[in-house]
Ligand SMILES: Nc1ncnc2c1ncn2[C@@H]1O[C@H](COP(=O)(O)OP(=O)(O)OP(=O)(O)O)[C@@H](O)[C@H]1O
């Protein structure tokens with residue numbers, strides 16, 4: 001199995017009155033045909049990392065390879081067709097469901113795509129009758145599925161998912177999880193799945209990386225990470241005791257050694 | 272009109288000062304400043320125009336138009352301070368709108384290519400284009416901010432910056448054009464435009480005056496369309512990087 005994405009020393013910061021470091025020196029591999037989950041508390045930099053992979057944002061340092069070649073050497077529009085992304089919020093266009101789903105194909109060739117919307121609606125478990133509806137008046141759960149359908153209609157090789165189930169109820173969540181797993185198994189779609197929910201990471205991920213305060217804490221096979229976390233921060237996260245800054249929640253007195261020093265976060269160290 | 276008659280008109284200023292003082296509006300100083308500025312600015316422009324018309328030298332006419340465009344560009348650019356190179360972009364768009372419209376008017380011999388036609392007509396075009404440009408700049412910023420998610424979703428599907436920004440761009444260009452189109456619809460019913468009233472006062476036949484006014488309405492529509500579309504198409508780029516990334 002090849003490496004789909006390779007991140008080599010990737011950092012991201014925003015310049016401003018105060019420089020904000022969002023990601024620091026990330027090395028990470030996304031294997032072809034697997035589901036890689038990126039988990040971490042809110043504000044860890046998960047969404048930021050994902051937007052570097054389809055070049056919605058540019059890394060400040062480091063390099064990202066796709067199939068061994070730097071993504072900067074690819075035509076950015078082609079890169080984004082090959083690497084589809086589903087956002088944290090559905091962000092549908094104010095048009096019909098069908099027009100949303102056909103948006104990607106229409107960018108390549110402007111024409112009618114009869115049956116396309118129905119096919120993808122069915123694939124994501126929605127009634128094909130929804131095709132003619134205004135995207136704006138669907139429920140959030142329906143919208144998120146349409147947004148997945150819209151991305152799939154581009155026939156990507158890699159699917160980036162940014163907490164696609166964070167707005168859904170447990171039933172809808174497990175339907176989406178099943179759908180993504182099926183896509184992964186049937187057509188070998190490579191998946192990068194961002195989630196703040198470690199149980200979800202444990203359920204769906206072949207490989208898992210934990211991100212906290214913009215730094216990679218631990219990476220490995222999902223089963224191994226959950227069975228025997230090597231890092232104190234990982235143990236805290238799995239125990240649900242890591243807050244948004246990557247520091248421990250109140251009540252955790254004292255500092256752990258090793259990874260505990262990372263819990264101050266890169267921002268403070270750069271003041 | 273004699274200077275004495277004009278001096279008599281000062282009594283009107285006196286009336287507004289009395290009203291302001293009596294009602295405690297506190298506008299006396301503003302009224303005085305406005306009175307003096309209106310007098311000086313218009314007197315000065317009167318002499319400048321007389322000088323240029325007497326000279327009948329095209330370089331001076333063009334210089335005059337260039338000054339008008341620059342002032343208009345600076346003014347409109349205030350509506351988009353965040354946009355890179357906004358002054359040059361607006362000034363360019365207004366210049367193009369003015370040049371295209373004046374070119375058609377002169378080329379088809381709709382107006383005489385004489386300084387006393389070109390400058391006042393050019394002034395109307397530039398003033399209108401300035402207001403429209405300000406609206407475009409204002410609107411494109413708010414549209415892109417409001418549609419940020421949607422634009423990023425489009426980019427992520429492989430849209431170019433131009434394709435992703437299209438709905439925002441259309442809304443901005445429309446916002447710039449609509450006031451001119453609307454005023455064209457009600458002209459003569461709601462307001463009698465300044466140029467037409469001026470001509471009538473100067474003794475022209477109302478039938479002649481309205482012909483000019485109709486031409487003015489058409490030419491303003493054309494000038495705003497060219498200016499707004501050009502401005503929209505050059506200004507949206509400032510919101511994106513060359514790699515089709517929305518700047519944050
Ligand atoms: N343009 C920006 N300028 C400065 N800081 C930013 C900018 N964008 C994001 N951040 C900060 O970067 C950090 C990481 O943000 P990011 O959205 O990647 O987190 P996340 O892990 O996806 O969180 P969540 O689970 O809440 O979605 C946050 O602290 C955020 O406030």
Ligand SMILES: [Mg+2]
Pocket residue numbers: 046047048088162
């Ligand atoms: Mg996020």
